[in-house]
Amino acid sequence: MSVPPCIALIAHDQKKDDMAEFARQHQAALSRFRLVATGTTGGRVQEACPGLQVTRLKSGPLGGDQQIGAMIATGEVNMLIxxxxxxxxxxxxxxxxxxxxxxxxxxxxxxLNRATAAKFIDFQ
Structure with missing residues (x-):
């Protein structure tokens, strides 16, 4: 059984609502992936889409960005939104x-925006 690709989700404060709405609109497509997110972004996505499983890391400024960077470097993350x-x-x-x-x-x-993210997840 193959492991599904992993997408990392991050959103700046003024874009967290946008990320939650994006997840709501693309919940079916996102459910095909493993999802990791910085803390607050992951919480907002989980609130918007309780059916999605999101691994929440630390908040971005508290080290979450670095955690995701390490996951990219080790090949654990396949796509960044x-x-x-x-x-x-x-x-x-x-x-x-x-x-x-x-x-x-x-x-x-x-x-780095909704239009590109939608194209990426639709191609997978």
Whole structure:
């Protein structure tokens, strides 16, 4: 029996509602994947979609971004959906850059908005 691919979910504060709505709209497609998420984002997705199993890590600024980065580096995460807020300053910008750098380095698909994320999960 093969293990389903893993998607990491992260959303900046102003994009958490957007991530919850995305999960609601694409719940059937997301159920085909293993899901990991930073703490608050994962909680919001679970509230919106109680049927989805989401492994929640630490909050992004408290180490969740690094946990997901490590999972990318070890091949545990196959896709990153990271809803960024381009209009807000990010106090942990260095962590965000490190995470996107790892996704690029390890050549995993990375969606930074809903349109791209929907295309990725529909192709899987």
């Amino acid at each position: 990271f809803f960024i807020d381009p209009l807000s300053a990010m106090p942990h910008d260095v962590d965000v850059k490190a995470l996107t750098r790892l996704a690029t380095l390890y050549d995993i698909p990375m969606a």
